[in-house]
Amino acid sequence: MKVQHYKNHIRYYPPHHFVFYPVVLLLEGFAIYRAITNESLRELWVFIALIVLLVAWLSYMTRQHYALQLQDRLVRLEMRHKYAMLTGKDFEPQEQKLSFGQIAALRFASDDELVPLINKAIKENLPPKAIKQMIRHWKADYMRV
Template identity: 45%
Template sequence: MYQDYDNHTRYYHLHHFIIMPLSFFLFIWTIELTLEDPVDNWLYLLVGALFISISFIARIYANKNQDRIIRLEMRLRYYQLTHLPFTEKENLLSIKQIVALRFASDQELLALIDEAIAKNLNPKEIKKSIHDWQGDFMRV
């Protein structure tokens, strides 16, 4: 499968199309129940809030873990290309910029890192600057 800027967004179908919509539905339903009879139904509201919170927390944990792995991947790629540690450049970039740079080929990575730092490019600008897109089919 070919991947580029226009189709790189990934969805985890179970999470995005089943768990999150059901969690929202449950939460809205518990709000309605609680508004009808706050004394008897307050516990339902807590359960609804718990379900939606767990859904968001699971997604946040997965994204943060993937960001850490991508940062490690970028450290390795930078070292393989330059034989220098990535630390100096890494400290000048946000994690979102580093994640965006992940899609660049080795041939354009170093120049794009310097451009991202010099022009303070946001992740969207970085991704649009990539000519030789390297797909990431494992990110969710």
Template identity: 50%
Template sequence: MGTQSYKNYIRYYPPHHFVYYPVIMAFLAFSIYFSFTNEDSLIWGFISVVFVVLLCLAFMLRQHYALTLQNRIVRSELRYRYFFITGKRLEDFEHQLNDDQLFALRFAPDNELPELTQRALKENLSGKAIKKAIVNWKGDYDRV
């Protein structure tokens, strides 16, 4: 993997994104087609609904569990890094930052983190604005 930046930080899991979803989508398309062209349209309609439910459940569950855990880890890491760098507790004012801001700050290197944190608090920067303000992007290569 090359150097991570704002333009390339999104990560794909090929078996899931490029195999499972296309196969489910193909089965869904065929079942919808058969529900309109086959004599057993009620059965094929039911099969189509099952594929829609499978598609939605797979997406929601895959993301939900992994992201919930990742969010806890990112918060803990950010608290530790902020304390290590500044000697002050992030928890004292963390409630003033929303999740989007906190999660964007994880990409800031140690020398930019305190200043960006203060800017986020004072200027209410969005997560996207924080990411764009980072000069030397600190890659997060182990995220989900």
């Protein structure tokens, strides 16, 4: 497996990102083209274009919604566990001061960096991107959705 860090941590699902969406984009383009060039069936092609757009949007929302909702819960639990193991303290007081985006960014920090980075994120209200960029010893997450 490739070493994971800030610049390569985004994952793609090839059938969805590189097959389904390009096909939907082509269908949408074709439907719009036909709506413009075929006056007699313009309303039908506009309707088809809207249906294709709706299918694309629904597929994206459904695919993302359930997986991300579960992942958010798991990330919070992971951080609570990790913080408790490192400090012997409850993470909840710090968790309440952090956004989910900040918590998600902090999970990439190594054990040595985590607690100081949590304190810095709270004190300076660092955005998730800045937190990720401050991590020197990236702890990869190869199971992300």
